[in-house]
Amino acid sequence: MPEMPEVETIRRQLAEKIIGCMITDVTISLPRLFKWPTANEVKAYLIHQTITAIKRRGKYLLLTLSNERVLVIHLRMTGRLLYQVKNQKHDPYTRIVFHLDNDKELLYADTRTLGTLYVMSEAELTNITGLTSMGPEPLTPEFTLDYFQTLLAKRHGKIKALLLNQQAIGGLGNIYADECLAVAGIDPERPASDLVPIEVGKLHAAVNRVIKEGIEDGGTTFRDYKNSEGASGTHQHRLWVYGRTGQPCRRCGELILKKIVAGRGSHYCPNCQH
């Protein structure tokens, strides 16, 4: 479900609420979601620890604890983090409950159970290859036009696949990749290295713009996504192409089409994107 703007929305909300809170207990209904260490060991590292910081890297959330351990959470397709008062009704797909010392709970709910959690020292984080090898993120100083130009020039695969590659650019997923290509007017199947400089510049700007707007809107709720208060984002109302198959392009009126590119459903305007 969540791409960078959704995860950032959750991070900002939780930062206001749970920094300084102590974890009093952890209820684990689906132990296999913890990839390292085992669910039993995890409890010993978490209980009686205070949450001191919440960071994000790409689509990973990193909760730093007072014992210098880090609780790493990746929501994958359908993970949700819900902050709510104790004794309130739980999401039916709640898999883990972090009990806090302020009469609140942080629920980890996940329909498809593809999410992954870890508890590690800072040094051990390097064992999560998805974190270690992540490329620069949109809206950061590292994501320069120069970097983007060099990246595209040496990649001959489809541009859509490159946008989804977290080692190339951190944080984009299927919705925002389609949106970036729509804003830049580029067909998702174009080989990355074929883009001419003016197109590379347009796409670089589009990536930053689309992600910025996604964050401003509190993310996109297409199907499962909810923020930590259980509320939807609003970016779905501003989408150019994603999920708009058969509807008129907001720019030219041509009907939006969908095709499989890089194994993912890809939405595009056949008139605006070449």
Added chain:
DNA sequence: CTTCACGCCTGTCAGC
């Protein structure tokens, strides 16, 4: 090295 198909899970929806 890059690129691609597949598996992981469960739920939903279109089509028969």
Added chain:
DNA sequence: TGCTGACAGGCGTGAA
């Protein structure tokens, strides 16, 4: 109504 297959905001693995 009930079944089947395709598909869904992701990503790691192994093969070509």
